[in-house]
Amino acid sequence: MSSEAVMETSKKQPVQKEIEASSEQKNIHSQDKNLSPIVTSTQLPAISNIEQFEPAKTKAIELSIPKTTELSISTSIDWIAFLGFAITAVIVIFTSRQTMKQSIEVIKSQEALSRDNAKENISLTKSELTASNRQAWINTLRNDLASFIAASNVIWDLHRVKDGRDQVLAELKKPEYAMGELFEWSIKYNSALQNAEQLSAKIKLLLNPNEDKSKILSNLLDETMQVVKNKKDPTSLAQKIIEVSQSILKKEWERVKNLT
Known part of the structure; x- marks a missing residue:
């Protein structure tokens, strides 16, 4: 190589x-x-x-966390809607207060009217009651005066009857019969006298002792009773009683008309 x-x-x-x-x-x-x-x-x-050489790397573990839903709240104000609501509320409150005020005024006026009517009714009731009582007083006084005059005439008639029978009984010369007739006459006389005195007292109780006409009428009643007891004719006194009584009754009738 x-x-x-x-x-x-x-x-x-x-x-x-x-x-x-x-x-x-x-x-x-x-x-x-x-x-x-x-x-x-x-x-x-x-x-x-x-x-x-490179050291071993560990595996990274990733955790996945779901994201929460985000809520978006709008803080902006719808001024037009708010003003509309506010105006409506003010109108409703104002209308309610006006209605309540008017209702209170109506109630007060009705109460005042009721009070006035009640007072008027009470006044009318008092006037009507007074007028009714005065009218009843007039009727009673008129009837009692008429009955007294009649009763005084009955007493006067009894005296005349007795005087006539006394002469007849004396001529008959029957004392038993005469005693029977006298007893019967006494019963009638005492009843007529009692009736006249009772009517006189009743009339006096109906009169006002402080009025001049009433005083005159009261004296005429006493004078009439004295006359008939003395076997005298009470006709003239009866006429005076009628005149004074008419004056008293007329005055009371005027009062009744003013009340009604």
Whole structure:
């Protein structure tokens, strides 16, 4: 072999070793990726070039975390819609207050009207009651006066009847019959006298003792009773009683008309 051939062979050997070392390193890398057991230094083949050795790289584990959904909230204000809502609310509140105010005014006016009507009704009731009572008083006084005048005439008539019968009974000379007739007459007389006195007292109770006309009428009643007891005609006194009574009744009737 020539020297040139030896030199060429010596040049190829280092290159061949580098290629082999590179292939072994790739095998080691592939074993690391397959998670092979850790290889000690005794198991590694001889490597001529230590600087070309690279330590095994561990596989990086990536965790994939799903992204959360992002919510976008718009904080912008629709001023047109807001103003519309505000105006509507103000109108509703104002209308409600006006309606409430009007309702309160109506209620107050109705209460005032009711009070006025109640007062008017009470006033009318009092007036009507007073008028009714005065009218009843007038009717009672008129009836009692008429009954008193009639009762006084009955007493006067009884006296005249007795005077006429006394003469007849004396001529008959029958004392038993005369006693019977006198007893019957006494009963009638006492009843008529009692009735007249009762009517006189009732009339006086209906009169106002502080009024002049009432005082005059009361005196006429007493005078009439005294006249009939004395067997005198009460006709003139009865006429005076009628005149004074008409004046009193007219005055009371005017009061009743003013009340109604």
